[in-house]
Amino acid sequence: MTISAVRALTFDVFGTVVDWRSSVIAQVEAVATAAGVTGDWAAFADEWRYDGYIAGIGRVVRGEAPMVTTDVLHRAKLDELLPRYGLAALAEPARDNLNRAWHRLEPWPDSVAGLARLRTGYIVSTLSNGNVSLLVNMARHAGLTWDCILSAEITGAFKPSPRCYGEAVRLLGLEPHEVMMVAAHKNDLLAAAKSGLRTAFVPRPLEAGPNRTVDLTPDPSFDVVANDFHDLATRLGCA
């Protein structure tokens, strides 16, 4: 069995482990309500994520911008969004606190218990583009127990750069085929596979909300496809 050598699971986090969208909408809405401002906070969250974070990562990966932390990417977009949504008056430290909404995301219903099961049989680590402090704070907030926090900030490159996967494997003291990338996103898994990692696809149909299409079709090359982390634990032989 191709996956019998796997010793460690590395997890994409935003969207795969936590429901960033509902969490961010709720936190932005709470700030706006306190300020007496109404608006489309789902659109705010989507702009923040896709036009801010995802686009910013892409510029770094393509070499068009220098490496920065996710906190910095989030903050740059937040400062642009707030005036457009009637929240220009939001001052420090409330603005910094809202930027840290991404440190306080809620897990999917199966994440905490599924991860605990997986941890009985495998080293479980993050492998996220989020910065270390974001991931540490999120884990404590959400009750996620990781053996290790690995991040683009540590590997020196954002996913899907090969360096991100390669450095993570090296830091875990393993060979690529002993590490399985777990993600809800095909591009992450296809890039991991190019670096020799095994792959587990856990589609999260609710990640992107009603206005965006999520690609839920697994690639034939994926080693495992699971409905959620409980299903993944069962498929990987965890009690």
Add this chain to the structure above:
Amino acid sequence: MTISAVRALTFDVFGTVVDWRSSVIAQVEAVATAAGVTGDWAAFADEWRYDGYIAGIGRVVRGEAPMVTTDVLHRAKLDELLPRYGLAALAEPARDNLNRAWHRLEPWPDSVAGLARLRTGYIVSTLSNGNVSLLVNMARHAGLTWDCILSAEITGAFKPSPRCYGEAVRLLGLEPHEVMMVAAHKNDLLAAAKSGLRTAFVPRPLEAGPNRTVDLTPDPSFDVVANDFHDLATRLGCA
């Protein structure tokens, strides 16, 4: 109170959290007994630690040797020690497995429960010269639950280089005065303090065995002195 701003505790590991000496003696002795070889395995462990690891770190910190992982430092010394102690015949993979004795160290009696108490109030992280995989494997072996694995391998410099403490603080997203270094070793704490961290001294009188003197006298500059991790938890206000 000078320590009321502390948000994260960073722990020295070898000697402070785990009893490396008893653990290594036991593992070397088991290998030697299986090979029918007798010897002074305490002396073996001490040479491995002090003439191998500690001396090797010193050469890197002084710029006399390139940065390598702790596994590499341990292996170089092991390969030198085995023939001198009648174990030249030890072949791979047993030799590699013995080198990983340092991944399987036992905690002090208070470490697991004390750390769990401290984690209720603070981010708890390693800040060790040990490499990441060593620390991850040790945590799983010993039942230690860390929020984060920080290491010289991640910061790019061994303790007591200022870069090691400074990078750890930066990765945690905190200011130096919000991080407290916890160690049984004065030089580690004095170096951390120079980088602006707070300091907690937890002397471990049994670390070095009967043939070496351990300096148990706290420096007057230390912010906290505790008998063990339970005492530290109480002094830091953890339930």
